[in-house]
Amino acid sequence: MVQNLIKDALKSHGADYVEIRIEDHVRTKISLRGRGTDELSTSRSVGGCVRALASGGWGFVSFNDIEHLKDHVTLAVSQARLVGRESGDCLLAPVEPVTDTVVPTLIVDPRSITLADKLALLEEYNQIMLGYSPKIQTTTVRYRDTYSKKYFANSEGSYIDQEHCDVGASCRAIAREGDNVQQMFVTSGGVDGYQSVEGQHNSVKDCARRAVENLDAKPVKAGQYTVVLDPALAGVFVHEAFGHLSESDFIYENETLRNIMVLDTQFGAPILNIADGAALPGHRGSYRYDDEGVPSSVTPLIRDGVLVGRLHSRETAGKMGEKPTGNARAINYRFRPIVRMSNTYIENGDTSFEEMISDIDEGIYAIEAYGGETTMEMFTFSAMEAFMIRNGKIAERVRNVVLTGNVFETLMHIDAIANDRKMSDGGVGGCGKGGQSPLPVSDGSPHIRIRNVVVGGN
Numbered sequence: 001m002v003q004n005l006i007k008d009a010l011k012s013h014g015a016d017y018v019e020i021r022i023e024d025h026v027r028t029k030i031s032l033r034g035r036g037t038d039e040l041s042t043s044r045s046v047g048g049c050v051r052a053l054a055s056g057g058w059g060f061v062s063f064n065d066i067e068h069l070k071d072h073v074t075l076a077v078s079q080a081r082l083v084g085r086e087s088g089d090c091l092l093a094p095v096e097p098v099t100d101t102v103v104p105t106l107i108v109d110p111r112s113i114t115l116a117d118k119l120a121l122l123e124e125y126n127q128i129m130l131g132y133s134p135k136i137q138t139t140t141v142r143y144r145d146t147y148s149k150k151y152f153a154n155s156e157g158s159y160i161d162q163e164h165c166d167v168g169a170s171c172r173a174i175a176r177e178g179d180n181v182q183q184m185f186v187t188s189g190g191v192d193g194y195q196s197v198e199g200q201h202n203s204v205k206d207c208a209r210r211a212v213e214n215l216d217a218k219p220v221k222a223g224q225y226t227v228v229l230d231p232a233l234a235g236v237f238v239h240e241a242f243g244h245l246s247e248s249d250f251i252y253e254n255e256t257l258r259n260i261m262v263l264d265t266q267f268g269a270p271i272l273n274i275a276d277g278a279a280l281p282g283h284r285g286s287y288r289y290d291d292e293g294v295p296s297s298v299t300p301l302i303r304d305g306v307l308v309g310r311l312h313s314r315e316t317a318g319k320m321g322e323k324p325t326g327n328a329r330a331i332n333y334r335f336r337p338i339v340r341m342s343n344t345y346i347e348n349g350d351t352s353f354e355e356m357i358s359d360i361d362e363g364i365y366a367i368e369a370y371g372g373e374t375t376m377e378m379f380t381f382s383a384m385e386a387f388m389i390r391n392g393k394i395a396e397r398v399r400n401v402v403l404t405g406n407v408f409e410t411l412m413h414i415d416a417i418a419n420d421r422k423m424s425d426g427g428v429g430g431c432g433k434g435g436q437s438p439l440p441v442s443d444g445s446p447h448i449r450i451r452n453v454v455v456g457g458n
Contacts, residue, residue, distance in 0.1 A: 002022055002066070002151050005066065005067075005069050006020050006022070006153045006159070007153070008069075008070060009050075009069040009070040009072075009073045010154075010155055013052070013077055013155060014054075014077055015054040015076075015077045015080055015155070016053045016055070017052070017092060017154065017155055018053075018076070019051050019152070019153070019154040019292065020048065020049070020069070020151075020152070020153050020154070021048055021150060021151070021152050021330075021333055022047070022069075022150070022333070023047060023148060023150050023151070023333045024044070024148065024150075025046075025146055025147070025148045026042070026043075026044050026111070026146070026147045026148075027041075027043050027145065027146045028041070028042050028110070028115065028118065028143070028144065029041050029042075029043075030118060030142070030144075031140070031141070031142050032139070032140065032141040033138065033139070033140050034138045034139060035130065037119075040115065042115065045332070046066070047062065047063060047064040047332075047333045047334070048062070048066055048151075048333050049061060049062040049063070049335075050069075050072045050073050050075075050076040051336055051337075052080040053080055053090055053092070054077060055081065055084030056084050056090045057082070057083035057084025057085070057090070058080055058083070058090070058336075059075070059077060059080035059081075059082075060079070060336050061075050061076040062333055062334045090315060090318070092314040092315060092318045093318040093322070095292075095295075097156050097157035097158045098158045098159075098160060098289065098293055098295065099157075099158065099160070100160050100161075100162075100288070100289070101160075101161045101162075102160070102164075103163050104163055104164060104165050104191065104192070106165055106192060106193040107193040108195045108198075109165070109194070110165065110193065121197070122141045122143055122169070124201065125171050125200060125204045126139055126141045128201060128204050128205050128208070129171065129204055129207065129208040132173070132208035132209065133175070133208065133212045135175045135176065135177055135215065136174070136175055136208055136211065137181070138174050139172060140170075140171075140174075142169065142170050143428065144167075144168055144169075144428040145165070145166065145167045145194070146165070147163070147164075148163065148164045148165075148166075149162075149163050150162045150163075150164070150291075152289070153293075160289050162288060164287060165191055166284060167190060167191075167194055167197055168187065168189030168190075168197070168426055168427050169187065169188050169189060169197040169426065169428065170185055170426065170427045170428055171186050171187075171200070171203075171204045172185040173185070173204075173207045173210075173211040174211065175208075175214070175215055177215045182211050182212075182215050182217075182399065184210040184211040184385065185207065185384070186203045187424070188200050188426040189425055189426040189428075190282065190283070190284065190425050190426075191283065191284055191286060191425075210385060217386075217396075217397035217398055218396070218397075218398055218399070219398065220386065220388075220399065220401050220455060222455060223455060224455070225362070225363050225453055225455050226360050226363040226364075226389075226449065226450070226451050226452075227365075227366055227403065227449070227450050227455065228353075228356055228357060228363065228389065228447055228448070228450075229366050229445070229449075230365070230366065230367045230368065230447060231420065231421060231422040231424075231444060231445045232367065232369070232422070233368050233369050233381070233383060233384075234346060234445035235344075235345065235346075235444040235445045236372070236443060237369075237379070237381060237445075238274060238344055238346050238443060238445055239344045239431070240372060240374050241377075241407040241410070242274065242301075242407055243341045243344040244433070245257065245377070246261070246276065246309075246310045246311050246341075247310070247311050247327070247339040248312045248313070248316035248320060248322075248339055249313070249316055249338060249339045251310060251316075251320075260408070261310065263308060263309075263310075264306060264307065264308070265306065265307045266305055266306055266307075267305060267306065267307045267408060267411050268302060268414055269414060269415060270304045271414070271417050272302055272304075272305045272411060273300070273303055273347040274345070275298055275301055275344075275345060276311055276327070276342055276345075277343055278290070278296035278327075279296040279298050279326075280298060280342075280345075283423055283425050283442035284426075284430075284440040285342035285343040285440060286342065287342070289326070290328045290329055290337065291328055291329050291330045292324075292328040292337055294314065294325075294328065296326040296342070297325055297326050299325045302411075311325050311327040311340075312324050312325045312327060312328075313337060313339050314328065316339055327339050327341065328340075329439060330436065331439050335435075335436050338436070340431065340433060340436075340439055340441075341431060343423065343441070344441070344442075345421065345423065345442075345443060345444040345445055346417065346421070346448065347417075347421065348417070348420070348421045348446050349418055349446060349448075350417075350419055351416045351418050351449075352420075353418050353420065353447050355416075356449050357389050357394070357449075360389045360392060360449075361390070361391060362388070362389065362390060363388070363389040364388060364389060364453075365386060365388075365389055365394055366401055367384060367385040367386060368384040368385060369382065369383065369384060370384040377406050377407045377408055378404075378405070378406055378407075379405060379406075379407055379410075380402060380404045381402070381404075382401070382403075383403065385397075386398050386399065400456075401455060401456075402456035403453055403454070403456075404456060405453060405454055410450060413450050414450050415449055415450070416448065416449035417446055417447075418446040418448070419446060421446040422444055422445075422446075424442060424444055
């Protein structure tokens, strides 16, 4: 039925290009706070959108009444013509038409688990944290699963049925002693089923332990240090500080950034390799086709320290004379696809963690990101947990570790990369951009060592 509706709607549209997305999302959300339940819900949303290109102008219409699909195509085309008279040509990079059906391989389908059983598991996690110590003041536990069916077709002959599953949970323990408040969180999840959030009992207990122990940590002394980032924090760093700068809509629209992000420029030491790609299997940012029907790929961004690539939609690739990378994504049918990361990561080096810290007289080992922000090439990140490194050994805990700097200078100061890459897939959140959040993504890295990092503290 859906396929026939789409094929009929694409007849005699009168535009240069038309694409249709119809989506069916089934979601479960559970949220616990302290000893209470904040949210317990299941929902379903069905709708679609049409995007049309005519004389260089785009029209976009989203809707819930799929039966009137042809009318929505007509409206999108008329919008495109209205703005196209004042716009130049919009060149879409060519891609081969695709006909395909994609079904995920699930170990445990979350739709087969009752809402009561999901709630019971999260309550187990919550009780472990609350019962760890009287110093645990409160907790938050959040769970989300989504099973999506997407139908994509365009006027060039592509037709794709694509199903996708996303499961995630996050547990946060907040410890307090007087006016000293410390918190830790742990996440889990994936795209291959409900089992990705099961069996986290030891992890959530460890989360509570770390929050309590961090109450005794002394504030770090501000200064410039050699800093070792764990895979989780290094992954967030490469996503936030560098990955967004690799999204070509930013580059194309910002002259300053175009002058910085010049291909074949040396951006780091020869040991540094960074990539992004949804074709990396099994992660939250993995998919077969993006929301323009372009096959996923793995795109090298930095190779041997040199900037060699960037992320594209068909439009940005056409404007910049490059190839699409399969990175046009929308959080749902209410939004047009824009250039987004998928799985962004630093590739393995050849140094062990022990070797990495062995010659550091005084430095900092920073673990996971509690928060941060970036403005163009400037970044600030707060480490969730940190330890001093003294005479080549991990020493006492410290807190209030805030890392700040220029991403391009920082990339140049990476002087050791370990061989222990881990990808971070868990949680219920995702990436935000252009009013579209949360978009499922993954990031990762091995341990990395960075010289001359400015660390804010006391």
